[in-house]
Amino acid sequence: MSAAAQPRRLKVIVAYDGTHYAGWQVQPGKVTIQGTLEQALEALTHETIRIFCSGRTDTGVHAVGQVIHFDTRLDLAPWKWVRGINRYLPPEIQVTKVSRAKPDFDARFSAVGKEYRYFIWNAPVMPPHLRLYRAHVHKPLDLEAMKAAAALLQGTHDFAPFSANPGYNRGGTVRRLDRVSLTKKGYDLTLRVEGEGFMYRMVRSLAGYLIRVGLGEIPPEKTQDILRSGERTARVPTAHPQGLFLWRVKY
Amino acid sequence: MSAAAQPRRLKVIVAYDGTHYAGWQVQPGKVTIQGTLEQALEALTHETIRIFCSGRTDTGVHAVGQVIHFDTRLDLAPWKWVRGINRYLPPEIQVTKVSRAKPDFDARFSAVGKEYRYFIWNAPVMPPHLRLYRAHVHKPLDLEAMKAAAALLQGTHDFAPFSANPGYNRGGTVRRLDRVSLTKKGYDLTLRVEGEGFMYRMVRSLAGYLIRVGLGEIPPEKTQDILRSGERTARVPTAHPQGLFLWRVKY
Numbered sequence: 089m090s091a092a093a094q095p096r097r098l099k100v101i102v103a104y105d106g107t108h109y110a111g112w113q114v115q116p117g118k119v120t121i122q123g124t125l126e127q128a129l130e131a132l133t134h135e136t137i138r139i140f141c142s143g144r145t146d147t148g149v150h151a152v153g154q155v156i157h158f159d160t161r162l163d164l165a166p167w168k169w170v171r172g173i174n175r176y177l178p179p180e181i182q183v184t185k186v187s188r189a190k191p192d193f194d195a196r197f198s199a200v201g202k203e204y205r206y207f208i209w210n211a212p213v214m215p216p217h218l219r220l221y222r223a224h225v226h227k228p229l230d231l232e233a234m235k236a237a238a239a240l241l242q243g244t245h246d247f248a249p250f251s252a253n254p255g256y257n258r259g260g261t262v263r264r265l266d267r268v269s270l271t272k273k274g275y276d277l278t279l280r281v282e283g284e285g286f287m288y289r290m291v292r293s294l295a296g297y298l299i300r301v302g303l304g305e306i307p308p309e310k311t312q313d314i315l316r317s318g319e320r321t322a323r324v325p326t327a328h329p330q331g332l333f334l335w336r337v338k339y
Numbered sequence: 340m341s342a343a344a345q346p347r348r349l350k351v352i353v354a355y356d357g358t359h360y361a362g363w364q365v366q367p368g369k370v371t372i373q374g375t376l377e378q379a380l381e382a383l384t385h386e387t388i389r390i391f392c393s394g395r396t397d398t399g400v401h402a403v404g405q406v407i408h409f410d411t412r413l414d415l416a417p418w419k420w421v422r423g424i425n426r427y428l429p430p431e432i433q434v435t436k437v438s439r440a441k442p443d444f445d446a447r448f449s450a451v452g453k454e455y456r457y458f459i460w461n462a463p464v465m466p467p468h469l470r471l472y473r474a475h476v477h478k479p480l481d482l483e484a485m486k487a488a489a490a491l492l493q494g495t496h497d498f499a500p501f502s503a504n505p506g507y508n509r510g511g512t513v514r515r516l517d518r519v520s521l522t523k524k525g526y527d528l529t530l531r532v533e534g535e536g537f538m539y540r541m542v543r544s545l546a547g548y549l550i551r552v553g554l555g556e557i558p559p560e561k562t563q564d565i566l567r568s569g570e571r572t573a574r575v576p577t578a579h580p581q582g583l584f585l586w587r588v589k590y
Binding site: 170 | 354355356401403418421425430431432433434435463464465466467468470471472584
């Protein structure tokens with residue numbers, strides 16, 4: 089362990105259970121993922137550390153592959169960083185990988201794509217050990233209808249109807265989704281969404297919409313009309329946070 | 340809903356997350372699975388209910404297929420029982436199936452076999468969302484060595500070395516295990532154990548032993564010597580409770 093003359097930039101992969109955290113971003117009087125990570129890093133490095141993530145997550149949302157960057161003068165081998173940070177973190181937040189990054193690497197702006205997964209338990213009773221990591225849908229879902237709607241969501245569209253606050257997107261509301269796919273194994277239904285960028289609550293809106301399609305409340309072929317409408321409507325509810333995982337960020 | 344003249348016996352499948360419960364059995368001043376279930380059943384039926392399970396589980400141990408029986412005068416359709424009981428239960432405990440049983444059905448003594456599953460996460464860092472439902476083994480496990488030892492544990496043996504209190508087993512310590520198998524998917528290692536009967540902490544002892552074999556601390560071929568020894572030794576540690584699930588009871 090030694091202090092380098094120049095600060096180095098590190099790229100860190102972080103996994104967390106969002107259940108008992110008030111989301112990502114530091115807020116006065118609340119326990120957040122960002123705040124807890126910064127405290128752990130400061131305890132380890134004895135420096136003032138500000139971290140930057142690929143994108144904030146809401147209260148109750150989980151991650152297996154969130155990415156952050158920060159600068160530090162502390163010089164450690166990657167595995168010592170992982171161990172060292174985790175020693176100061178609660179089991180609800182754990183660092184899985186640390187690597188040296190170029191000085192201009194930015195967890196948010198260097199990202200070329202992201203993958204989210206949304207997990208649904210589709211059976212009358214929710215198994216207790218899965219309750220914090222699945223959305224629960226009691227009534228049977230029509231998987232084929234959901235797949236048909238998912239296929240129509242893939243590609244480049246104006247996703248304004250699937251953003252919780254489309255007006256806040258200065259860059260506009262057109263996004264490209266490279267993958268919107270559904271798989272089922274037993275009662276477990278997994279939605280995978282990959283794209284270059286996402287708006288606020290976009291994945292939970294896509295999940296909420298697909299659940300409505302699966303329940304037979306919206307015919308899948310209506311998807312094109314809704315995409316063309318350019319407006320958020322009551323037909324697109326936001327699905328519960330506990331089913332959502334930030335799975336992977338691509339650079 | 341009506342009150343039957345004669346009480347009927349019901350068979351109920353129960354799933355639970357044992358993390359925050361002081362095990363199965365009612366204890367003064369502690370929140371237990373049994374106590375919580377009895378309170379829910381009494382709230383629903385307005386009767387004094389005593390339940391009997393297939394076998395107690397320790398603090399922190401989970402279940403997807405625990406079975407209980409009890410007698411009641413309340414007459415409801417099975418799905419109304421499921422919904423009715425779950426309405427009075429916390430999300431940590433849920434009933435998945437209720438069916439009418441013969442008057443002599445006994446959740447414990449009518450059982451002809453049980454399946455337990457023990458889940459191990461074998462990687463340096465534990466993903467936070469799995470931490471309450473997996474045992475964590477940092478160092479790489481030798482799956483082939485564990486499979487070799489598991490094969491030797493299968494069959495009829497004196498399992499005294501794998502019981503936490505062999506002396507308390509009035510019926511002796513010989514048991515038949517029909518299955519001791521290991522599968523691996525990514526970092527997830529699953530131990531499945533099926534048998535006609537189990538002693539106190541027997542599955543956790545088997546798991547603890549197999550982990551030691553996987554770490555290279557005991558050669559798999561020693562398994563026969565240990566089985567023949569008839570004594571609990573330091574070589575058989577009890578694995579952590581959070582990896583264990585009572586999976587299924589056979590009648």
